[in-house]
Amino acid sequence: MDKYGVLISISVLLGTLARFYTLRVDYRQYPSYPHAYVTHLTLGFIAAALGGLALPALLEENYVAVTFLALAAQQFRDIRNIERQTLGEIEETELVPRGKAYIEGIAKLFEARNYLAMLTAFIASLTIHFLELIPGVLTGVVFILLMSLAMVGKRVRDIAVVEQVPITFNGKNIGIEDVIMMNVGEDEGLKNWKKHGLGLVIKPKDDDARATLANIGQRQAILHDAATQLGIELDVGIQQYSPLARLDLETGRVCMIIMTIEPDGEALIKAVNRVPVLESAKRKPLQSKAGKMASD
Amino acid sequence: MDISLNNTVLAIFVTKDKANTVAGSAPIFIVKDKQELEEQSMLFSRITMSMVHELSEGLRIIVKH
Numbered sequence: 489m490d491k492y493g494v495l496i497s498i499s500v501l502l503g504t505l506a507r508f509y510t511l512r513v514d515y516r517q518y519p520s521y522p523h524a525y526v527t528h529l530t531l532g533f534i535a536a537a538l539g540g541l542a543l544p545a546l547l548e549e550n551y552v553a554v555t556f557l558a559l560a561a562q563q564f565r566d567i568r569n570i571e572r573q574t575l576g577e578i579e580e581t582e583l584v585p586r587g588k589a590y591i592e593g594i595a596k597l598f599e600a601r602n603y604l605a606m607l608t609a610f611i612a613s614l615t616i617h618f619l620e621l622i623p624g625v626l627t628g629v630v631f632i633l634l635m636s637l638a639m640v641g642k643r644v645r646d647i648a649v650v651e652q653v654p655i656t657f658n659g660k661n662i663g664i665e666d667v668i669m670m671n672v673g674e675d676e677g678l679k680n681w682k683k684h685g686l687g688l689v690i691k692p693k694d695d696d697a698r699a700t701l702a703n704i705g706q707r708q709a710i711l712h713d714a715a716t717q718l719g720i721e722l723d724v725g726i727q728q729y730s731p732l733a734r735l736d737l738e739t740g741r742v743c744m745i746i747m748t749i750e751p752d753g754e755a756l757i758k759a760v761n762r763v764p765v766l767e768s769a770k771r772k773p774l775q776s777k778a779g780k781m782a783s784d
Numbered sequence: 785m786d787i788s789l790n791n792t793v794l795a796i797f798v799t800k801d802k803a804n805t806v807a808g809s810a811p812i813f814i815v816k817d818k819q820e821l822e823e824q825s826m827l828f829s830r831i832t833m834s835m836v837h838e839l840s841e842g843l844r845i846i847v848k849h
Contacts, residue, residue: 660838673836673844674826725833727849 492544495616499543502628503536503609504529510601510636524574528598531567535560535602539609543617564602571595583722584715584731589705593766597639604635644710645761647697648690648742652753655687655745664689664743667736670728677728684721684751688760690733690742695783698740699771706769707733707742710760717759719749790848794832797825799842806843818842 511528538560545553572595579585586594611631616624644650656663660678663669664687672678690710692698700706711731715722722729731746748756773779793810799821803814813828815821825836825844834848 671837673838674829675822676826677836725830727833727835728829730849 492547494621495613496540496544498616498621498625499540499609499613499628500533500536502612502625502632503539503605504533506608506628506632506635507532507535507601507605509632510604510639527570531563531602532605535564535605536609539606540613542610543613547617560606564599567602568595568599571598582712583720583724584712585708586712587705587708589703589766589768590709590712592768593709593764596767600639604632604639607635608632641767642765643761644690644763644765647694647700647765648692650757650760651689651691652757653687653689655681655685657682662745664745665736667734667743669732669734669743669745672728674728680721680729681745681747684747686746686748686751686753686756688744688746688756690744690760692740692742694774695740695779696772696774699773700765700769701742702735702740703766703769703771706766709766709769710742710744710763711746713763714744714746714748714756714759718746718752718755721747721749788848792847794834794846794848795828797821797828797836797844797846802842810845 508529511525511532538557542554542557545551572591575586575591575594579591608628608631612624612628614624615627619627653664656665657678658668660673661668661671662678662681662685672681690701692701711733715731720729720731722731729747731744733742733744735741736743744760746756774783793808796806796808796810796812797815798806798812799815799817803812806812813824815824821842821844825846828834829836829846832846832848834846836844836846838844
Protein backbone atom coordinates (compact mmCIF):
# COMPACT_ATOMS: atom_id res chain seq x y z
CA MET A 489 0.00 0.00 0.00
CA ASP A 490 2.82 2.38 0.91
CA LYS A 491 4.34 1.89 -2.48
CA TYR A 492 1.27 2.95 -4.39
CA GLY A 493 -0.59 5.01 -1.78
CA VAL A 494 0.06 8.39 -3.37
CA LEU A 495 -0.36 7.08 -6.90
CA ILE A 496 -3.73 5.50 -6.19
CA SER A 497 -5.17 8.30 -4.09
CA ILE A 498 -4.12 11.08 -6.45
CA SER A 499 -5.34 9.30 -9.58
CA VAL A 500 -8.66 8.39 -7.96
CA LEU A 501 -9.04 11.97 -6.84
CA LEU A 502 -8.37 13.22 -10.36
CA GLY A 503 -10.85 10.74 -11.81
CA THR A 504 -13.55 11.86 -9.39
CA LEU A 505 -12.70 15.44 -10.23
CA ALA A 506 -13.30 14.63 -13.90
CA ARG A 507 -16.80 13.41 -13.07
CA PHE A 508 -17.44 16.43 -10.87
CA TYR A 509 -16.30 18.79 -13.59
CA THR A 510 -18.57 17.25 -16.21
CA LEU A 511 -21.50 17.30 -13.78
CA ARG A 512 -20.97 21.00 -13.35
CA VAL A 513 -20.85 21.59 -17.09
CA ASP A 514 -23.98 19.54 -17.44
CA TYR A 515 -26.00 21.46 -14.89
CA ARG A 516 -27.87 23.67 -17.32
CA GLN A 517 -28.74 20.94 -19.74
CA TYR A 518 -30.13 18.42 -17.37
CA PRO A 519 -31.66 19.56 -14.10
CA SER A 520 -29.54 17.64 -11.68
CA TYR A 521 -31.44 17.34 -8.43
CA PRO A 522 -29.24 16.95 -5.33
CA HIS A 523 -29.81 13.21 -5.02
CA ALA A 524 -28.80 12.49 -8.60
CA TYR A 525 -25.77 14.65 -7.96
CA VAL A 526 -24.66 12.48 -5.06
CA THR A 527 -25.40 9.30 -6.99
CA HIS A 528 -23.32 10.33 -9.95
CA LEU A 529 -20.43 11.60 -7.87
CA THR A 530 -20.30 8.29 -6.02
CA LEU A 531 -20.47 6.29 -9.22
CA GLY A 532 -17.79 8.54 -10.66
CA PHE A 533 -15.63 7.81 -7.64
CA ILE A 534 -16.08 4.06 -8.15
CA ALA A 535 -15.19 4.45 -11.82
CA ALA A 536 -12.09 6.43 -10.92
CA ALA A 537 -11.09 3.81 -8.35
CA LEU A 538 -11.29 1.12 -11.03
CA GLY A 539 -9.13 3.16 -13.36
CA GLY A 540 -6.64 4.10 -10.66
CA LEU A 541 -6.20 0.56 -9.37
CA ALA A 542 -5.59 -1.03 -12.77
CA LEU A 543 -1.94 -0.01 -13.03
CA PRO A 544 -0.83 -1.03 -9.50
CA ALA A 545 -2.56 -4.38 -10.05
CA LEU A 546 -0.58 -4.89 -13.24
CA LEU A 547 2.67 -3.80 -11.61
CA GLU A 548 2.17 -6.32 -8.85
CA GLU A 549 1.71 -8.93 -11.56
CA ASN A 550 -1.77 -9.53 -10.30
CA TYR A 551 -3.10 -9.99 -13.81
CA VAL A 552 -6.38 -11.55 -12.72
CA ALA A 553 -7.30 -8.33 -10.98
CA VAL A 554 -7.54 -6.62 -14.33
CA THR A 555 -10.63 -8.67 -15.12
CA PHE A 556 -12.53 -6.41 -12.79
CA LEU A 557 -12.44 -3.90 -15.61
CA ALA A 558 -15.06 -6.10 -17.22
CA LEU A 559 -17.13 -5.49 -14.14
CA ALA A 560 -16.67 -1.79 -14.77
CA ALA A 561 -18.20 -2.00 -18.22
CA GLN A 562 -21.22 -3.77 -16.74
CA GLN A 563 -21.45 -1.17 -14.01
CA PHE A 564 -21.46 1.71 -16.48
CA ARG A 565 -24.08 0.09 -18.62
CA ASP A 566 -26.26 0.04 -15.54
CA ILE A 567 -25.78 3.77 -15.18
CA ARG A 568 -27.20 4.21 -18.64
CA ASN A 569 -30.15 2.05 -17.66
CA ILE A 570 -30.75 4.03 -14.49
CA GLU A 571 -30.85 7.32 -16.38
CA ARG A 572 -33.02 5.92 -19.12
CA GLN A 573 -35.45 4.51 -16.61
CA THR A 574 -35.70 7.64 -14.47
CA LEU A 575 -36.22 9.91 -17.42
CA GLY A 576 -38.65 7.44 -18.99
CA GLU A 577 -40.71 7.38 -15.81
CA ILE A 578 -40.96 11.14 -15.44
CA GLU A 579 -41.68 11.49 -19.16
CA GLU A 580 -45.39 11.00 -18.43
CA THR A 581 -45.37 14.02 -16.15
CA GLU A 582 -43.92 16.35 -18.77
CA LEU A 583 -46.29 18.60 -20.69
CA VAL A 584 -43.94 18.49 -23.64
CA PRO A 585 -42.10 15.15 -23.49
CA ARG A 586 -38.38 14.90 -24.12
CA GLY A 587 -38.85 12.06 -26.54
CA LYS A 588 -37.04 8.74 -26.60
CA ALA A 589 -34.09 9.95 -28.66
CA TYR A 590 -33.30 12.76 -26.23
CA ILE A 591 -33.51 10.43 -23.24
CA GLU A 592 -31.23 7.95 -24.96
CA GLY A 593 -28.77 10.77 -25.68
CA ILE A 594 -28.70 11.90 -22.06
CA ALA A 595 -28.32 8.33 -20.79
CA LYS A 596 -25.44 7.68 -23.19
CA LEU A 597 -23.73 10.86 -22.08
CA PHE A 598 -23.89 9.85 -18.45
CA GLU A 599 -22.37 6.49 -19.28
CA ALA A 600 -19.59 8.07 -21.31
CA ARG A 601 -18.70 10.47 -18.53
CA ASN A 602 -18.01 7.58 -16.22
CA TYR A 603 -15.60 6.17 -18.77
CA LEU A 604 -14.00 9.60 -18.76
CA ALA A 605 -13.55 9.39 -14.98
CA MET A 606 -12.00 5.94 -15.33
CA LEU A 607 -9.68 6.94 -18.17
CA THR A 608 -8.55 10.06 -16.35
CA ALA A 609 -7.62 8.04 -13.28
CA PHE A 610 -5.79 5.49 -15.43
CA ILE A 611 -3.81 8.05 -17.39
CA ALA A 612 -2.96 9.98 -14.24
CA SER A 613 -1.70 6.80 -12.57
CA LEU A 614 0.40 5.97 -15.65
CA THR A 615 2.08 9.36 -15.75
CA ILE A 616 2.57 9.52 -12.00
CA HIS A 617 4.25 6.14 -12.06
CA PHE A 618 6.50 6.66 -15.07
CA LEU A 619 7.16 10.39 -14.60
CA GLU A 620 6.58 12.32 -11.42
CA LEU A 621 3.72 13.40 -9.23
CA ILE A 622 3.35 16.97 -10.53
CA PRO A 623 3.51 16.13 -14.28
CA GLY A 624 1.05 13.34 -13.57
CA VAL A 625 -1.45 15.68 -11.95
CA LEU A 626 -1.00 18.18 -14.78
CA THR A 627 -1.56 15.49 -17.42
CA GLY A 628 -4.72 14.42 -15.61
CA VAL A 629 -6.09 17.95 -15.53
CA VAL A 630 -5.22 18.59 -19.17
CA PHE A 631 -6.84 15.28 -20.11
CA ILE A 632 -10.05 16.28 -18.30
CA LEU A 633 -10.18 19.63 -20.09
CA LEU A 634 -9.37 18.15 -23.49
CA MET A 635 -11.85 15.33 -23.21
CA SER A 636 -14.69 17.49 -21.96
CA LEU A 637 -14.01 19.82 -24.88
CA ALA A 638 -14.02 16.89 -27.28
CA MET A 639 -17.23 15.57 -25.82
CA VAL A 640 -19.16 18.79 -26.41
CA GLY A 641 -21.60 17.98 -29.19
CA LYS A 642 -22.97 20.25 -31.87
CA ARG A 643 -25.95 22.45 -31.29
CA VAL A 644 -28.77 23.44 -33.59
CA ARG A 645 -27.07 26.78 -34.37
CA ASP A 646 -24.14 24.86 -35.89
CA ILE A 647 -26.27 23.04 -38.43
CA ALA A 648 -29.13 25.44 -39.09
CA VAL A 649 -30.27 29.05 -39.12
CA VAL A 650 -33.21 29.86 -36.88
CA GLU A 651 -35.53 32.71 -37.82
CA GLN A 652 -38.71 34.08 -36.40
CA VAL A 653 -41.64 34.34 -38.80
CA PRO A 654 -45.23 35.29 -38.21
CA ILE A 655 -47.79 32.49 -38.02
CA THR A 656 -50.09 32.40 -41.02
CA PHE A 657 -53.80 32.21 -40.32
CA ASN A 658 -55.95 30.89 -43.10
CA GLY A 659 -59.47 30.52 -41.80
CA LYS A 660 -59.22 27.90 -39.09
CA ASN A 661 -55.92 26.59 -40.37
CA ILE A 662 -52.72 27.83 -38.87
CA GLY A 663 -49.21 27.25 -40.10
CA ILE A 664 -46.14 28.94 -41.43
CA GLU A 665 -46.08 30.38 -44.91
CA ASP A 666 -47.66 27.69 -47.09
CA VAL A 667 -47.24 24.84 -44.62
CA ILE A 668 -50.52 24.12 -42.86
CA MET A 669 -49.78 22.66 -39.44
CA MET A 670 -52.94 22.62 -37.40
CA ASN A 671 -56.67 23.10 -37.75
CA VAL A 672 -58.01 24.83 -34.67
CA GLY A 673 -61.78 24.55 -34.52
CA GLU A 674 -62.43 26.59 -31.42
CA ASP A 675 -62.72 30.34 -31.82
CA GLU A 676 -61.14 30.82 -28.42
CA GLY A 677 -58.16 28.67 -29.33
CA LEU A 678 -57.63 30.56 -32.53
CA LYS A 679 -57.79 33.86 -30.68
CA ASN A 680 -55.11 32.72 -28.25
CA TRP A 681 -52.84 31.53 -31.05
CA LYS A 682 -53.20 34.95 -32.66
CA LYS A 683 -52.35 36.66 -29.40
CA HIS A 684 -49.49 34.55 -27.98
CA GLY A 685 -48.39 32.25 -30.78
CA LEU A 686 -44.82 32.36 -32.03
CA GLY A 687 -43.59 30.96 -35.30
CA LEU A 688 -40.08 29.83 -36.15
CA VAL A 689 -38.37 28.50 -39.22
CA ILE A 690 -35.27 26.35 -38.80
CA LYS A 691 -33.35 26.31 -42.07
CA PRO A 692 -30.81 23.49 -42.41
CA LYS A 693 -27.41 24.60 -43.69
CA ASP A 694 -26.81 21.52 -45.87
CA ASP A 695 -28.25 18.12 -46.76
CA ASP A 696 -26.68 16.49 -43.70
CA ALA A 697 -28.43 18.99 -41.47
CA ARG A 698 -31.65 18.49 -43.39
CA ALA A 699 -31.63 14.75 -42.68
CA THR A 700 -30.79 15.37 -39.04
CA LEU A 701 -33.56 17.90 -38.53
CA ALA A 702 -36.04 15.57 -40.19
CA ASN A 703 -35.56 13.13 -37.34
CA ILE A 704 -38.65 13.08 -35.15
CA GLY A 705 -36.60 12.71 -31.97
CA GLN A 706 -34.54 15.77 -32.84
CA ARG A 707 -37.64 17.86 -33.43
CA GLN A 708 -39.20 16.67 -30.18
CA ALA A 709 -36.01 17.62 -28.33
CA ILE A 710 -36.20 21.12 -29.82
CA LEU A 711 -39.82 21.49 -28.70
CA HIS A 712 -39.02 20.19 -25.23
CA ASP A 713 -36.08 22.49 -24.69
CA ALA A 714 -37.93 25.51 -26.01
CA ALA A 715 -40.90 24.74 -23.76
CA THR A 716 -38.78 24.22 -20.63
CA GLN A 717 -36.73 27.36 -21.14
CA LEU A 718 -39.53 29.75 -22.01
CA GLY A 719 -42.48 28.16 -20.28
CA ILE A 720 -45.47 26.96 -22.21
CA GLU A 721 -49.16 27.77 -22.21
CA LEU A 722 -50.48 24.27 -22.12
CA ASP A 723 -52.26 21.90 -19.81
CA VAL A 724 -53.41 18.33 -19.77
CA GLY A 725 -56.31 17.75 -22.12
CA ILE A 726 -55.95 20.95 -24.11
CA GLN A 727 -54.49 19.58 -27.26
CA GLN A 728 -55.06 22.66 -29.37
CA TYR A 729 -52.18 24.52 -27.76
CA SER A 730 -49.62 21.76 -28.32
CA PRO A 731 -46.42 23.07 -29.87
CA LEU A 732 -45.64 21.53 -33.24
CA ALA A 733 -42.55 21.16 -35.40
CA ARG A 734 -43.32 20.01 -38.91
CA LEU A 735 -41.26 19.67 -42.04
CA ASP A 736 -41.62 21.73 -45.14
CA LEU A 737 -41.18 18.78 -47.48
CA GLU A 738 -40.12 20.92 -50.42
CA THR A 739 -37.17 22.59 -48.75
CA GLY A 740 -36.49 20.51 -45.64
CA ARG A 741 -37.02 23.47 -43.34
CA VAL A 742 -38.56 22.80 -39.97
CA CYS A 743 -41.56 24.98 -39.23
CA MET A 744 -42.39 25.36 -35.59
CA ILE A 745 -45.31 26.92 -33.78
CA ILE A 746 -45.40 27.31 -30.04
CA MET A 747 -47.34 29.28 -27.44
CA THR A 748 -44.89 30.36 -24.79
CA ILE A 749 -45.80 32.11 -21.56
CA GLU A 750 -43.59 35.03 -22.53
CA PRO A 751 -44.07 35.65 -26.25
CA ASP A 752 -40.48 36.73 -26.77
CA GLY A 753 -39.18 35.77 -30.19
CA GLU A 754 -35.55 36.62 -29.47
CA ALA A 755 -35.48 34.40 -26.40
CA LEU A 756 -37.12 31.58 -28.32
CA ILE A 757 -34.50 31.75 -31.07
CA LYS A 758 -31.79 31.65 -28.42
CA ALA A 759 -33.34 28.62 -26.74
CA VAL A 760 -33.69 26.72 -30.03
CA ASN A 761 -30.15 27.60 -31.06
CA ARG A 762 -28.80 25.95 -27.94
CA VAL A 763 -30.62 22.64 -28.35
CA PRO A 764 -28.05 19.87 -28.69
CA VAL A 765 -27.95 17.86 -31.91
CA LEU A 766 -28.81 14.35 -30.77
CA GLU A 767 -26.31 11.63 -31.45
CA SER A 768 -29.02 9.25 -32.56
CA ALA A 769 -30.50 11.85 -34.91
CA LYS A 770 -27.25 12.73 -36.61
CA ARG A 771 -27.17 11.73 -40.27
CA LYS A 772 -24.44 12.24 -42.81
CA PRO A 773 -25.85 11.34 -46.22
CA LEU A 774 -23.29 13.60 -47.90
CA GLN A 775 -20.49 11.27 -46.84
CA SER A 776 -21.82 8.45 -48.97
CA LYS A 777 -21.40 8.28 -52.71
CA ALA A 778 -25.09 7.88 -53.34
CA GLY A 779 -25.92 10.77 -51.04
CA LYS A 780 -23.43 13.04 -52.79
CA MET A 781 -24.75 12.08 -56.20
CA ALA A 782 -28.31 12.74 -55.12
CA SER A 783 -27.49 16.14 -53.69
CA ASP A 784 -26.48 17.79 -56.96
CA MET B 785 -53.73 1.35 -18.16
CA ASP B 786 -55.35 4.12 -20.11
CA ILE B 787 -57.13 3.22 -23.28
CA SER B 788 -58.28 5.91 -25.63
CA LEU B 789 -59.51 6.22 -29.17
CA ASN B 790 -56.90 8.27 -30.91
CA ASN B 791 -57.17 9.82 -34.34
CA THR B 792 -60.80 8.82 -34.67
CA VAL B 793 -63.82 11.06 -34.96
CA LEU B 794 -65.32 11.05 -31.48
CA ALA B 795 -68.28 13.27 -32.24
CA ILE B 796 -69.66 15.61 -34.88
CA PHE B 797 -71.15 19.00 -34.11
CA VAL B 798 -73.24 20.63 -36.79
CA THR B 799 -75.54 23.61 -36.99
CA LYS B 800 -79.21 23.01 -37.77
CA ASP B 801 -79.01 24.23 -41.34
CA LYS B 802 -76.29 21.73 -42.20
CA ALA B 803 -77.74 18.77 -40.32
CA ASN B 804 -78.54 16.86 -43.49
CA THR B 805 -74.92 16.99 -44.67
CA VAL B 806 -73.61 14.60 -42.02
CA ALA B 807 -74.19 10.99 -41.11
CA GLY B 808 -72.16 8.16 -39.71
CA SER B 809 -71.26 6.13 -36.71
CA ALA B 810 -69.97 8.92 -34.48
CA PRO B 811 -72.48 10.76 -32.27
CA ILE B 812 -73.89 13.74 -34.10
CA PHE B 813 -74.94 16.81 -32.13
CA ILE B 814 -77.22 19.21 -33.94
CA VAL B 815 -76.96 22.68 -32.45
CA LYS B 816 -79.00 25.85 -32.78
CA ASP B 817 -76.40 28.37 -33.92
CA LYS B 818 -72.72 29.24 -34.03
CA GLN B 819 -72.58 30.27 -30.41
CA GLU B 820 -73.98 26.95 -29.26
CA LEU B 821 -71.59 25.22 -31.63
CA GLU B 822 -68.61 26.92 -29.98
CA GLU B 823 -69.82 26.25 -26.46
CA GLN B 824 -70.76 22.63 -26.87
CA SER B 825 -67.82 21.59 -29.01
CA MET B 826 -65.47 23.22 -26.51
CA LEU B 827 -67.11 21.47 -23.57
CA PHE B 828 -67.02 18.13 -25.34
CA SER B 829 -63.36 18.49 -26.25
CA ARG B 830 -62.41 19.46 -22.69
CA ILE B 831 -64.31 16.51 -21.23
CA THR B 832 -62.73 14.01 -23.59
CA MET B 833 -59.33 15.78 -23.54
CA SER B 834 -59.36 16.08 -27.28
CA MET B 835 -59.37 18.74 -29.95
CA VAL B 836 -61.94 20.52 -32.06
CA HIS B 837 -61.42 20.71 -35.81
CA GLU B 838 -63.58 22.72 -38.17
CA LEU B 839 -64.08 21.22 -41.61
CA SER B 840 -66.29 23.98 -42.88
CA GLU B 841 -68.32 26.70 -41.28
CA GLY B 842 -70.85 25.16 -38.91
CA LEU B 843 -69.35 21.65 -39.10
CA ARG B 844 -66.91 20.55 -36.43
CA ILE B 845 -65.45 17.19 -35.54
CA ILE B 846 -63.80 16.16 -32.29
CA VAL B 847 -60.62 14.14 -32.56
CA LYS B 848 -58.21 12.99 -29.91
CA HIS B 849 -54.59 13.01 -31.05
